[in-house]
Amino acid sequence: MIHFDNVTKVYANQNRPALDHVSVDVDKGEFVFLVGPSGSGKSTFLRLVLKEERPNSGAIHVAGKDLARLSNFKVPHLRRRIGCVFQDFRLLPNKNVYENVAFALEVIGKPRRFIRKVVPEVIELVGLEGKAHRMPDELSGGEQQRVAMARAFVNRPMILLADEPTGNIDPATSIGIMKVLDRINRTGTTVLMATHDAAIVDSMRKRVVELEDGKIVRDQSRGVYGQAY
Amino acid sequence: MRANFIFSEVWIGLRRNLTMTIAVIVTVAVGMALLGIGLMINSQVSSLTTFWTDKVELSVFLCKKDDVFPACKNKPPLNADQKAQLKQTIQVMPQVERVDYEDQAQAYKNFQAQQSNNVLLSVIQPDDLPESFRVKLRNPDNADALADQLTGRAGISRIVNQRKLLESYFGFLPKLRNMALGVAILMVFAATLLIGNTVRLSAYNRRRETGIMRLVGASNIYIQLPFVMEGVIAGLIGGVFAAVLLIVTKILLFEGIQSYMAVPLGWNTVAGVITFTMAVGVVICVLASFITLRRYLRV
Numbered sequence: 001m002i003h004f005d006n007v008t009k010v011y012a013n014q015n016r017p018a019l020d021h022v023s024v025d026v027d028k029g030e031f032v033f034l035v036g037p038s039g040s041g042k043s044t045f046l047r048l049v050l051k052e053e054r055p056n057s058g059a060i061h062v063a064g065k066d067l068a069r070l071s072n073f074k075v076p077h078l079r080r081r082i083g084c085v086f087q088d089f090r091l092l093p094n095k096n097v098y099e100n101v102a103f104a105l106e107v108i109g110k111p112r113r114f115i116r117k118v119v120p121e122v123i124e125l126v127g128l129e130g131k132a133h134r135m136p137d138e139l140s141g142g143e144q145q146r147v148a149m150a151r152a153f154v155n156r157p158m159i160l161l162a163d164e165p166t167g168n169i170d171p172a173t174s175i176g177i178m179k180v181l182d183r184i185n186r187t188g189t190t191v192l193m194a195t196h197d198a199a200i201v202d203s204m205r206k207r208v209v210e211l212e213d214g215k216i217v218r219d220q221s222r223g224v225y226g227q228a229y
Numbered sequence: 230m231r232a233n234f235i236f237s238e239v240w241i242g243l244r245r246n247l248t249m250t251i252a253v254i255v256t257v258a259v260g261m262a263l264l265g266i267g268l269m270i271n272s273q274v275s276s277l278t279t280f281w282t283d284k285v286e287l288s289v290f291l292c293k294k295d296d297v298f299p300a301c302k303n304k305p306p307l308n309a310d311q312k313a314q315l316k317q318t319i320q321v322m323p324q325v326e327r328v329d330y331e332d333q334a335q336a337y338k339n340f341q342a343q344q345s346n347n348v349l350l351s352v353i354q355p356d357d358l359p360e361s362f363r364v365k366l367r368n369p370d371n372a373d374a375l376a377d378q379l380t381g382r383a384g385i386s387r388i389v390n391q392r393k394l395l396e397s398y399f400g401f402l403p404k405l406r407n408m409a410l411g412v413a414i415l416m417v418f419a420a421t422l423l424i425g426n427t428v429r430l431s432a433y434n435r436r437r438e439t440g441i442m443r444l445v446g447a448s449n450i451y452i453q454l455p456f457v458m459e460g461v462i463a464g465l466i467g468g469v470f471a472a473v474l475l476i477v478t479k480i481l482l483f484e485g486i487q488s489y490m491a492v493p494l495g496w497n498t499v500a501g502v503i504t505f506t507m508a509v510g511v512v513i514c515v516l517a518s519f520i521t522l523r524r525y526l527r528v
Binding site for chain 1: 234437438440441442443444445446447448449451452
């Protein structure tokens with residue numbers, strides 16, 4: 001589903017590569033934690049999957065497409081098959097829960113009938129039933145992240161990228177977030193989650209890929225956060 | 230593509246940037262109005278030129294008794310035979326279409342009709358005015374050559390090319406046109422920059438929305454269209470104001486000087502000019518929006 005072959009990314013004006021000859025294979029339906037300290041290249045990895053950045057060398061395949069050969073014109077179609085969740089939620093403050101989720105479908109031109117059917121289903125899946133008409137500032141951090149997850153998942157993407165989704169949320173609430181991610185993973189969606197949160201990684205017992213200074217130092221199925229140290 | 234989604238985005242964008250939107254509308258309106266006025270003067274100049282070209286004549290004035298013109302000094306005026314001969318000479322020239330003789334009585338009548346200065350009217354007698362041949366040319370461009378040929382012949386005091394007289398009357402029109410067009414170009418330039426700035430502000434105000442749109446895979450056109458539409462709508466409103474200004478100009482200015490112009494400026498021309506300026510306004514807005522979006526809205 002995601003295939004990195006010897007990928008190197010150096011940002012302009014920086015000597016040290018953000019990713020240094022990284023090769024990784026993520027299969028369909030896998031749940032993968034991407035761990036490592038700040039600046040180890042986790043976010044760069046996610047941005048490369050979305051084709052927000054281009055690698056300096058190496059090949060990236062996502063959902064069967066060679067990103068180097070994917071024209072800019074088709075990048076939006078790639079992104080429709082990838083959902084994204086961030087540490088800072090990125091909700092629209094002037095739209096309620098339902099509208100925030102529906103926005104993702106409106107802007108890719110889905111018919112209104114389809115939106116009316118799917119959005120409540122997804123809101124229920126993330127555990128926000130009955131809160132469809134709340135505004136983001138009336139929700140707790142955990143609830144806001146659930147809205148963000150609903151928005152990422154509403155178009156049934158093949159891949160869900162989560163960049164420190166529990167970074168702004170207390171540990172107790174984080175468990176709920178992880179349950180939702182697990183539920184999404186069980187529908188067959190590949191989940192790739194970058195995180196610092198050792199407790200969560202240890203409790204989930206999923207595949208762990210650890211980056212350090214842009215290199216993969218560990219790739220372990222059913223791993224824990226700090227085993228390499 | 231969902232039209233009401235795009236339009237609600239456009240409406241929000243225009244309202245958030247109200248002052249900039251007004252600036253764009255005013256600049257486009259003034260710029261397009263000046264462009265239109267320039268074009269209207271231009272059409273007036275060319276229709277006047279064709280109108281007068283058909284009418285201009287070469288006036289060949291003859292010496293009268295005791296004439297003070299240097300060419301006539303100490304020479305007796307032509308007698309009837311000589312006049313007939315001169316007329317014949319001019320008549321057979323290849324460039325000449327027709328020659329008419331204007332005697333002193335006729336000249337005095339014309340003078341009375343054209344002159345409103347009472348002092349002059351009371352002083353000038355028919356005898357003071359020269360007789361003349363009014364020469365109609367096949368091609369008015371040859372007037373100068375013909376005048377050169379005739380100058381110096383006995384009995385001719387002075388040759389006047391009427392076109393030169395007209396040009397000194399209407400010469401200000403092309404100048405006015407150039408000024409209007411020059412200012413119009415400046416205004417169009419200012420409008421382009423203003424639209425660029427408005428789109429930039431708009432893109433900044435909505436960076437959250439556009440960021441999410443990018444992430445969930447909205448196509449470029451879906452992301453950019455609201456911004457371009459903002460430009461188009463501001464341009465169109467500006468164009469409507471310009472049209473009103475042009476219609477007012479036509480009624481107040483062009484109809485006011487109609488009596489001097491001989492060829493009225495038709496509503497057809499005005500409609501054509503309005504359509505053209507509106508199209509120019511909208512095209513400029515679209516181009517300015519697109520160019521700015523390329524820079525400030527990474528897709």
